[in-house]
Amino acid sequence: MIENIKKISNYEWQIPKTNDMKVPAKIFASENLLKLIKKDNTLQQLQNVAKLPGIIKNSIVLPDAHQGYGAPIGCVAAFDLEKGVISPGIIGFDINCGVRLATTNIPVKEFIKKQEQIIKDIFNAVPTGVGSENNKISKQELNEILVSGANWAIKNNLGIKEDIEKCEEKACILGADPKFVSQRAIARGLSQLGTLGAGNHFLEFQEINKVFDKKTAEIFKLNKENLTIMIHCGSRGLGHQIASDYTQLFIKENLLNIQEKELASAPFNSDLGQNYFKAMKCAVNFAFCNRQVIMHNIRSVLKKHFPYSELSLVYDVAHNIAKVEEHQLDLNSIKKTKICVHRKGATRSFGPERPELPEVYKKTGQPVLIPGSMGTSSYVLVGTKKAEQISFASTAHGAGRLESRTSAKKRLNPEKIKQELKNKNILLMLGSISGIVEEAPEVYKDVNEVVKISHELGIGNLVVKTKPLAVIKG
Amino acid sequence: MPYEFIPHTADIKVRVKAKSLKQLFLESFEALNSIILENEPEKIKSKKTKTIKIKSPDKHLDSLFYNFLEEFLYLLDAKHFVVSEIKITNLDMHKSSLTAVVKGDSSSYYNVSNKIKSPTYNDLKIKRDKKLKFWQVTFVLDV
Numbered sequence: 001m002i003e004n005i006k007k008i009s010n011y012e013w014q015i016p017k018t019n020d021m022k023v024p025a026k027i028f029a030s031e032n033l034l035k036l037i038k039k040d041n042t043l044q045q046l047q048n049v050a051k052l053p054g055i056i057k058n059s060i061v062l063p064d065a066h067q068g069y070g071a072p073i074g075c076v077a078a079f080d081l082e083k084g085v086i087s088p089g090i091i092g093f094d095i096n097c098g099v100r101l102a103t104t105n106i107p108v109k110e111f112i113k114k115q116e117q118i119i120k121d122i123f124n125a126v127p128t129g130v131g132s133e134n135n136k137i138s139k140q141e142l143n144e145i146l147v148s149g150a151n152w153a154i155k156n157n158l159g160i161k162e163d164i165e166k167c168e169e170k171a172c173i174l175g176a177d178p179k180f181v182s183q184r185a186i187a188r189g190l191s192q193l194g195t196l197g198a199g200n201h202f203l204e205f206q207e208i209n210k211v212f213d214k215k216t217a218e219i220f221k222l223n224k225e226n227l228t229i230m231i232h233c234g235s236r237g238l239g240h241q242i243a244s245d246y247t248q249l250f251i252k253e254n255l256l257n258i259q260e261k262e263l264a265s266a267p268f269n270s271d272l273g274q275n276y277f278k279a280m281k282c283a284v285n286f287a288f289c290n291r292q293v294i295m296h297n298i299r300s301v302l303k304k305h306f307p308y309s310e311l312s313l314v315y316d317v318a319h320n321i322a323k324v325e326e327h328q329l330d331l332n333s334i335k336k337t338k339i340c341v342h343r344k345g346a347t348r349s350f351g352p353e354r355p356e357l358p359e360v361y362k363k364t365g366q367p368v369l370i371p372g373s374m375g376t377s378s379y380v381l382v383g384t385k386k387a388e389q390i391s392f393a394s395t396a397h398g399a400g401r402l403e404s405r406t407s408a409k410k411r412l413n414p415e416k417i418k419q420e421l422k423n424k425n426i427l428l429m430l431g432s433i434s435g436i437v438e439e440a441p442e443v444y445k446d447v448n449e450v451v452k453i454s455h456e457l458g459i460g461n462l463v464v465k466t467k468p469l470a471v472i473k474g
Numbered sequence: 475m476p477y478e479f480i481p482h483t484a485d486i487k488v489r490v491k492a493k494s495l496k497q498l499f500l501e502s503f504e505a506l507n508s509i510i511l512e513n514e515p516e517k518i519k520s521k522k523t524k525t526i527k528i529k530s531p532d533k534h535l536d537s538l539f540y541n542f543l544e545e546f547l548y549l550l551d552a553k554h555f556v557v558s559e560i561k562i563t564n565l566d567m568h569k570s571s572l573t574a575v576v577k578g579d580s581s582s583y584y585n586v587s588n589k590i591k592s593p594t595y596n597d598l599k600i601k602r603d604k605k606l607k608f609w610q611v612t613f614v615l616d617v
Contacts, residue, residue: 039483040483066483066484067482067483067484068484068485068596069485069594069595069596069614069616070596073484093591093592093594093616094591129585129586129587129588130550130551130554130581130582130586130588184548184552187548187551187552187553188548188551188552190552191551191554192551197588197589198587198588198589199589199591199617236551237547237548237551237552237588240547240591240592240616241548243592244544244592244593247595248531248532248537248540248541249531251531251532251537251595252531252532261536261595261598262594262595262596264595401483401484402483403483404481404482404483404484404487405479405482405485405486405617406479406480406481406482406486406487407481431513431587432512432513432587432589433512433513434512434513434587435589474588474589
């Protein structure tokens, strides 16, 4: 139990530096969410992150944080490039698990009329399962994807050029090198391109039901009349294997004498650290391409039902990633320093004028996509300068889990949840039966409260709220 | 039941007790396989046989255990293979190596779940109760 939590403001708390912590730990949460966060091991894990060499300013958890593996989920930690580390435990197994949001010109009313058939067709076009031999790409194709991300998809007519523009890193992070990816990871990726996977991954068809910031919503091309589509998935078995391979390598070499195996790290500028960084980037690119292929397959199905339909990307964001970014570390100086920002279950939240953003978002800041739990609202926020100042340009990534799968299974009745969703007019298609209770809204924190805190803190400001019409889960 | 699922906020936590180390590995496999096969009422057929060899990179028992569990996720993703039976033919604690013969079938014939992303080192503890003479492990699977 951690006793010494200092209140800084209504939504900001600090665990002062003690013993072997290199920096304090910071918690962005309301009093209510802090109570929930305290219930599991989140804050202990956050303190462990603060002990790593070269960590800058503080280790951070966001309002949706919960216990994870190594670092908590909902964690941000930035490291000095010379003295700092890179750690798979603060990125996650599902490297570049992320979200993309697309808008369409299909009126919501028209979609609802045909949605049962459309969802069935999309369920068939986007596999949720293990993948099969029929779905296999060649090793050469996979290599190309690992280096070029979603560009490979565009080259192979699985998308249009505009899709690339509105992605974090333009859907291709530079510096990926497949030489550092194991054959096991390659083998796990060969049949998984364009697959959703299970667990918390989903496709959601949504309607915008509330606009908070009309001007920004217009620039993001979000309007209440038309259908929007959210895709949530990651780098599949390929990314999991890369994270696992390097965790094991880091444990074996143990260059930093770290006792906690789950926080195994390597110096960022060591060969080992750089090899992982290059391999991690391969998984990042695979995930970008995966979401692109899924979006393309959805686009094709919609075209059959609505020949006039057009689908355009709002943005694609990564939730599990480490990146070298420039940040102003001393707010009294204009000097910017390159650091390695780890985000694990956190969304980048760049404000206006960042050179990394597409031209169209340079005036507003980037779209921040925050999915809710199954059958609840999701949100689009906009990135801010304030986030750059206090949270290494990061905000929450979702509702955040609250209850274990084991107890959800014991407590919740799948038929009842199905009925409740039906009563709310939400159509559901599931790859697995267990998913319905394990991912039920009751086992997550309230996404409304999470985004409210982000907005009040000013680390990601509300733009629109969406409600689900139909959900496909793996 | 020799294995039990215990509450964990986000992932799946398992506790296994067994009379021998070999049995501990086997029961842990059963726990993992029950998650892979949860959507599958049909019994998996024993059509193909494979030999798997596991080593631990740092010669520690927990790494051997981790790699043992990971092998089944690899077989599923890369070989589309689901396991019906397993026999551990060699388990050497000192050399940190394990050999097993597994039987099973192509996953494409079954409705299996790929929700487990990876085993983890989170709370991974393998110990032997010398007095009561049994082995125990707790482990967390990332889902």
